[in-house]
Structures are given as C-alpha cells and as structure tokens.
Amino acid sequence: MFGEDGLLNELLVERFNYCVYVVLLLIGLYAMIAKNNLIKKLIGMSIFQTAIILFYVSIGVKEGGTIPIYVAEHDPHGHHAEHAAHREEANATEATEENATTAAVSNEEDHGHHAPRSLTDEETFGYANPLPHVLMLTAIVVGVATLGVALALTQRIYRAFGTIEEDDVLAAIRAEDASTVIPDLLSTKPKRVKATQRKAKKA
Amino acid sequence: MKKVALAVTLFIGALLLYAAKDFSAWGDLQSPASASPVSKHFIADTGVDTEVPNMVTAVLADYRGFDTMFETVVIFIAGIAIIAILRCTGADADSPALERESDVATEPDLIVTNTVRLLIPVIQLFAFYVLAHGHVSPGGGFQGGVIMGASFILVALAWDLPKAMERLSVDRAVMLAGVGILIYAGIGLLSMLLGGEFLDYAELSHVLPVSPEMARYHAMLGVEIGVAFTVTAVMFAIYANLSTRGRLAGGL
Amino acid sequence: MTGLALFNLFILVFMVVAAVISLRLKDLLTASVVFGIYSFLMCLLWAEMGAVDVAFTEAAVGAGVSAVFLVATVFNVKRKSSD
Numbered sequence: 064m065f066g067e068d069g070l071l072n073e074l075l076v077e078r079f080n081y082c083v084y085v086v087l088l089l090i091g092l093y094a095m096i097a098k099n100n101l102i103k104k105l106i107g108m109s110i111f112q113t114a115i116i117l118f119y120v121s122i123g124v125k126e127g128g129t130i131p132i133y134v135a136e137h138d139p140h141g142h143h144a145e146h147a148a149h150r151e152e153a154n155a156t157e158a159t160e161e162n163a164t165t166a167a168v169s170n171e172e173d174h175g176h177h178a179p180r181s182l183t184d185e186e187t188f189g190y191a192n193p194l195p196h197v198l199m200l201t202a203i204v205v206g207v208a209t210l211g212v213a214l215a216l217t218q219r220i221y222r223a224f225g226t227i228e229e230d231d232v233l234a235a236i237r238a239e240d241a242s243t244v245i246p247d248l249l250s251t252k253p254k255r256v257k258a259t260q261r262k263a264k265k266a
Numbered sequence: 267m268k269k270v271a272l273a274v275t276l277f278i279g280a281l282l283l284y285a286a287k288d289f290s291a292w293g294d295l296q297s298p299a300s301a302s303p304v305s306k307h308f309i310a311d312t313g314v315d316t317e318v319p320n321m322v323t324a325v326l327a328d329y330r331g332f333d334t335m336f337e338t339v340v341i342f343i344a345g346i347a348i349i350a351i352l353r354c355t356g357a358d359a360d361s362p363a364l365e366r367e368s369d370v371a372t373e374p375d376l377i378v379t380n381t382v383r384l385l386i387p388v389i390q391l392f393a394f395y396v397l398a399h400g401h402v403s404p405g406g407g408f409q410g411g412v413i414m415g416a417s418f419i420l421v422a423l424a425w426d427l428p429k430a431m432e433r434l435s436v437d438r439a440v441m442l443a444g445v446g447i448l449i450y451a452g453i454g455l456l457s458m459l460l461g462g463e464f465l466d467y468a469e470l471s472h473v474l475p476v477s478p479e480m481a482r483y484h485a486m487l488g489v490e491i492g493v494a495f496t497v498t499a500v501m502f503a504i505y506a507n508l509s510t511r512g513r514l515a516g517g518l
Numbered sequence: 519m520t521g522l523a524l525f526n527l528f529i530l531v532f533m534v535v536a537a538v539i540s541l542r543l544k545d546l547l548t549a550s551v552v553f554g555i556y557s558f559l560m561c562l563l564w565a566e567m568g569a570v571d572v573a574f575t576e577a578a579v580g581a582g583v584s585a586v587f588l589v590a591t592v593f594n595v596k597r598k599s600s601d
Binding site: 079080083086087090091094098099100102103105106107109110113116117120121123124125128129130131132191195196197199200203204206207210211214217218221226227228 | 526527530533534537538540541546549550553556557560563564567568569570571572575576579580583584587588590591592594595596599600601
C-alpha cells in the first residue's frame with residue numbers, strides 16, 4: 064500500500080501541513096494521557112489546541128491568495144479622494160473638448176463613482192478564506208482563558224496535596240478514602256463482595 | 267499506562283492520516299471551504315455591506331457578532347472562575363502554607379524598572395493603535411486587549427503586584443470586564459430598540475450622522491472596545507491570581 | 519521547491535522538534551519557555567499562510583501571555599517534573 068509512490072507523494076508533498084497537524088495533535092494527545100506532571104499535561108493540551116488551529120488555518124489557504132484584507136483597488140475607502148480628484152479633472156477636460164470622451168475616461172469615472180463594489184468570483188479567489196481565521200482567532204483567546212482556569216486548578220491541587228504529580232495525587236486521594244468510613248457506602252458493599260467472589264470463581 | 271496511551275495515539279493517528287489523504291490539495295481553489303457561497307459572500311460583499319477593508323474584523327464583529335459576544339462572555343466567566351478557585355479569604359489567607367520565600371520584600375531592580383517605565387507608554391499606545399486600527403490592518407479588540415493587559419502584567423513583573431493593583435485593582439478589573447460585555451450587549455440592544463434585530467448595527471444610522479454601511483463600521487469599533495475592556499481586565503485578573511496563589515500580595 | 523515552501527517546511531519541522539523538547543524537559547520553567555518558542559514558530563507559520571489576524575493573536579496570546587501564565591504557575595508550584 065505504501066509502495067505506491069502516489070500515496071506517499073500525496074501525503075508528504077501535497078498535504079505536508081495536514082501531516083504535521085496530525086503529528087502535533089498526537090504529541091499533544093499522548094502528553095495529555097501519559098505524562099504524569101499536571102503542567103506537562105497542560106502544555107500537551109495547548110499543543111493539541113494549536114494543532115487543530117493549524118488545521119483550520121490550512122483549510123483557509125488558497126493558492127496565490129493574499130491576506131484577507133482588501134488590496135488598494137478593492138478597498139472601499141482606498142482611492143476615494145484620488146478618484147474624486149480624477150473625476151473633476153475628467154469633467155474639466157470633458158467641458159473643453161466634448162468629443163474626446165474616450166471609453167477609458169468613462170470607465171474610470173464609473174469606477175470612481177461606486178468604489179465599494181461586490182467582487183467577482185475570480186477576484187474572491189485572490190484572498191484567503193476569512194471564515195476559518197475568525198473562528199480560530201476567538202478560539203485562541205478563549206483557549207488562553209481556559210488555560211488560566213486549568214492552571215488555577217493545578218495550583219489549588221498543589222495547595223491541597225503538596226504535589227502536582229498525578230500518581231502522588233491519586234495515591235493521596237486513595238489513602239484518604241481508605242482512612243475515612245462513610246456509612247452511605249455500606250449499601251454498595253455487597254455488590255463489591257459479589258464482584259470479588261466472581262473474580263475468585265474465575266480464578 | 268504509557269503503552270495504552272501510545273496504542274491509542276497511534277490508532278487515532280492512523281485514522282487521521284487515512285482521512286488526510288481525502289482532503290483537497292494544498293491551496294485548492296475549488297476545495298469545499300473555499301468554494302462555499304458563505305466564504306465567497308464574505309469576501310465579495312464585506313466592502314459593500316460594511317466598508318471595512320479587513321474582512322476578518324467584519325466577519326468577527328458584524329456577521330458573527332453574536333458568536334463573538336458569547337466568546338467574550340466565556341472569557342469573563344473564566345476570569346471569575348479563577349478568582350473563585352484561588353481567592354482565599356479570612357483565616358485561610360494567613361495560613362503559613364501559602365507563604366513563600368519571595369514574599370520577603372525586596373528592592374525592585376533599578377535597570378528593570380527604568381526600562382519598564384520607558385516601555386509601558388509605548389506598549390499602551392500600541393494597544394490603542396491595534397484596537398482602533400483593527401478595521402484596516404490586522405488587529406482588533408482581542409489583540410489590543412491582550413497587549414493592554416500585558417502592559418499591566420509587565421508592571422506587576424517589574425515591581426510587584428500591589429504596584430500594579432494601584433493602577434488596576436482586581437475588583438475593578440472584574441467590574442471593567444463586566445462593563446466590556448455591557449458595552450457589547452448595549453450596542454446590540456440599541457440597534458434592537460431602533461427597530462432592527464439584536465446586533466443589527468445598520469439601524470444605528472438613525473442616531474449616527476452616517477450611512478447604514480458606515481454605521482456598521484463605527485459600531486464594530488464600539489463592540490471591539492467592549493471586547494478589549496473585557497480581555498484587558500480578565501488577563502490582568504488571571505495573572506494577579508495565578509502569580510500570588512490568590513493572595514494578591516507580593517511579587518511573582 | 520520555492521523559497522516560501524522551504525521556509526514553510528523548515529518551520530513545520532522545527533515546530534515538531536520544539537513541541538517534543540518542551541514535553542521532554544524535566545525542568546518546568548524551561549519547558550514553559552520552549553513552549554513559548556513553539557507558539558512563536560506557529561505564529562510565524564500562520565503569518566506565512568496569510569492568516570495575519572490569527573498570527574497576531576497568537577503572537578500576543580500564545581507566545582506572550584500564556585507563557586507568562588505558565589511561568590507564574592511554575593513559580594508557585596514545584597519546578598522539577600518527574601517526566
């Protein structure tokens with residue numbers, strides 16, 4: 064399957080960004096599951112998040128497209144003043160030599176009159192897709208706010224247990240659970256006994 | 267655990283790579299995302315509808331204004347949540363477990379403080395520029411707010427937190443964050459009162475001496491200012507609580 | 519391969535390297551700083567891909583504020599990590 068140079072070529076040359084997004088996503092996911100330190104887990108979470116943002120931004124790219132800000136000739140405000148001056152000039156020349164109204168002048172006049180105009184389909188291909196950018200822009204800022212909440216929880220855990228290693232925290236919680244007897248749990252005890260009996264039978 | 271994690275990630279990775287094969291090629295003009303009428307409409311008509319040259323700002327604050335408003339609310343809630351998690355009051359605040367070596371008062375470094383003194387006005391001016399110029403160039407409320415918040419964080423880093431809290435206390439920051447959302451929602455409600463729908467800025471042309479398009483342009487600046495208020499305040503509140511374990515005293 | 523594509527490739531590879539290093543370091547303060555480097559590389563990549571607003575936000579948020587938050591937390595908890 065990988066012998067065909069078609070697939071490898073497709074993945075590594077034409078879609079290298081997509082491959083890197085997968086790799087970063089996996090690095091983040093692995094860190095979130097396997098790392099023991101809570102701050103390492105959070106760094107993994109951030110990497111996971113930026114990987115997804117990279118994916119979205121990759122979707123918005125267009126071959127030969129520029130940034131999603133209007134270039135001067137499409138800018139609704141860009142050449143207003145210039146065009147107004149131009150128009151006056153054109154009108155003045157029109158008044159003196161009426162026959163000389165060439166197509167070019169009238170064209171330019173037209174353009175100056177309604178500078179903000181709807182772009183044609185071909186022109187829209189000149190700009191990167193703005194929609195993924197918008198979605199990701201807010202995602203980044205919300206992401207840092209949630210990272211802040213997660214870091215606050217980490218500090219709270221450190222205050223309560225004196226460590227931010229997951230194993231130690233879990234051990235401390237188990238020890239605490241074992242030392243406290245809660246009467247309500249008695250009703251669930253028979254089930255546990257049954258489960259252990261079943262295990263014993265199987266063995 | 268590590269083996270399970272490795273197996274899970276490799277499995278998901280294989281699935282994702284298998285799916286990546288089916289994505290349209292890099293920069294393809296006819297890919298579903300680029301050829302969709304929504305994206306084309308945003309690119310083609312933003313200039314006509316709103317006269318804003320930066321499409322991202324227009325889509326963010328106008329076409330998807332409702333979405334952005336609640337993103338701002340999420341940030342506000344995150345700020346409140348951090349204060350709720352870390353703030354300690356009463357006897358809890360004096361417990362020795364929270365004391366740190368760095369709480370001993372030290373003289374702030376002369377070189378650092380003087381450099382920061384020079385930098386702060388530039389940073390804040392740049393934040394205002396980013397906020398106000400977001401329609402024409404990259405930038406807007408989120409970026410301007412973060413840069414503004416960073417300038418307060420810089421004060422807290424160079425001196426200590428009380429010095430920064432003289433300028434913006436955490437209580438006031440929370441209030442400011444609420445004000446930001448109220449500005450945003452207020453502009454939305456105003457356009458509702460003027461006969462349009464919620465966040466339909468074109469209706470503001472009844473009270474502003476401009477065309478409906480330019481009303482949208484200016485209302486966008488208004489909501490960006492609201493966003494910047496919230497983001498500035500929340501960024502500073504988060505730093506203030508994280509750096510001092512919620513005690514709001516001493517340096518980093 | 520054009521210069522731009524090469525630049526792209528360079529950043530993508532270094533980004534993966536930075537991510538792995540920041541997760542392997544045992545000193546959490548260094549890991550936070552390397553994570554800032556990772557964010558900055560990501561921001562460069564997005565700027566190159568035409569997403570200037572996203573890149574700007576990432577430069578301010580990812581490389582700036584979130585690294586500061588991480589450092590602030592590491593200062594208040596243990597600096598050494600077991601893995």
